[in-house]
Amino acid sequence: MVCFVPREDGKLRYQSDFQMKIAGAESNCAIGLQKLGHSACWISRVGADEFGEFVKRSVRAEGVSISGVTEDGEHRTGVMFKQTLAGNETTVTYYREGSAASFLSPNDISDEQIKGAKILHLTGITPVLSDSCKKAVYRAIELAKGYHVPVSFDPNIRLKLWKGQDHTNLIRDLAGRADYLLMGREEAEYLYGTGESERLQAMLCRQGTVRYLAVKNGSQGAKVCSATELISIPPYPCHCIDPIGAGDAFNAGFLSGILEGKSLEECGMIGAVCGAMATQTRGDIEGYLSKEELARLLSGQKAAYR
Template sequence: MDVVTIGETMVLFTPNEEGMLRHAHSFSMKFGGAESNVAIGLSRLGHRSRWISRLGEDEFGDAMYSFIRGEGVDVSYVTRDQTSPTGVFFKEFRRLNDMRVYYYRKESAASKMSAEWLPEDAISDAKYLHLTGITPGLSISCREMLEKAICTAKKNGTKIVFDPNLRLKIWEDEEEARHFLKKYASESNIFLPGIAEAEFLFGACTMEDYVEKFHSLGVETVIMKLGKEGALVSSKSVPMTKVPGFVVERVVDPIGAGDAFAAGVLSGLLDGMPLEESVRRGNAMGAMVTMVNGDVEGLPNRFDLAAFMNGGLEDVTR
């Protein structure tokens, strides 16, 4: 297995018109979750990915399971819960550049994941274990599960990739979030913070200072996401380098861009590309996703990705 990822995916309802959610009368149903977004992104590029989670024994769970499995992702370690529901969230496109997200995930099936529930062989055959800071915020049992996952990965030589994916709404308080995000960063081989997350963890600093602080935690490779500016890369073998981003004329939906970026970086590394080229692929993936409504709808296959990175396709393909 190339990449294993663990976390909650929820049913996503998006209004079919812009404006405040209270005025919406019709919605489109999709699916969204950082970890499954990464797994789907990798699968579309031809890599073997496995998504581990827990779903409610309900219609939403059935639909999600079928969708993610249909994307070629291994879902053999996804279990079902007869007493807890599949989580739900809503996007609200209030106006241009003003989008809000509302989560309904308390006591969801995924929040009941635990160490006892996670078999070691779900991770032991993977080259990379991808984790985010969302999962440990769901419950204490989810944190215990991640500890087991990390121990299993280290025991089997699986590299750990950690994206903080800060969601303050799921934590008891900011200090708790800060403590655990630093903890998981310190146990990772590759760390994927954004600027806002770096500032949350260490306060106001220069980009160079942030990178040094992350290395001081024990992180081997730091890849800081800089939005449309690209990313800053630093590792033992690569001195601090900025990898430029790709120009997007119109951002339709920014959610999921960071997950696409992670999938692109991992894809490049799996293909044996140098770190800087892998990050450039990640920048392209992130840019492409923002041009389409939905978390995974804009994730490309290899042909579309190559075309975009080489200047784009024709306006009309005949």
């Protein structure tokens, strides 16, 4: 989507000066991975309009392949607005009903896109947008399983997009198909009735098929686990301005660790650092770290500015 971010805090009714940025959980994660030195391809649909061109140019400028993006001549690109009130969490207003992205379908998912991947990352946002989006997500998972490509999934629950419908069973089903399940503590409580890592570990890793589980808990840090490990990841210090996009940055960092053969604890630490740094800007991706910046932070070094 295109995202309009006011330059000042306050209710939208009083704003007249906005910055135009991009937003979207899957594209955020792709950009985060690309910045960390990995190649990424984003699959979606955008309108054949100026906003669609802006989205494509912005994603491509970050090095992410847009070969999987379809230009839709019949439907517009989705839009959202952010509202930031001092001392309160950022809120968003969506204008994406009938958008090009909501018409994503299985026909937009090709074998070539999936079989060459090392990880397929999906979120719970796309499948609730429309029936065709849901089918596209299941098609992508089907192909990934057929080509032995691990699946990463973030429930990314957005109740505003559920429009009064209950998609809990859908999200739980998709989560159960993931090799790497990356979710917030509140999402875990919503989906499974508990945010306790030990219970989630038993339920999803020992009794289920999830290989790695990360339970993100914002300023409280995170818990990461497998069937045999349960590790607490402390929060990384930061000055939070806007938390939106932090979860996607955590995902990118965590998955980059997996791609580099890091231990579960290292994956969690990388995710925590990436997530924390993402909160220090108003845009979703502007605070995302490069591979060099991450290495410097992990080693405790300070940048030389003069």
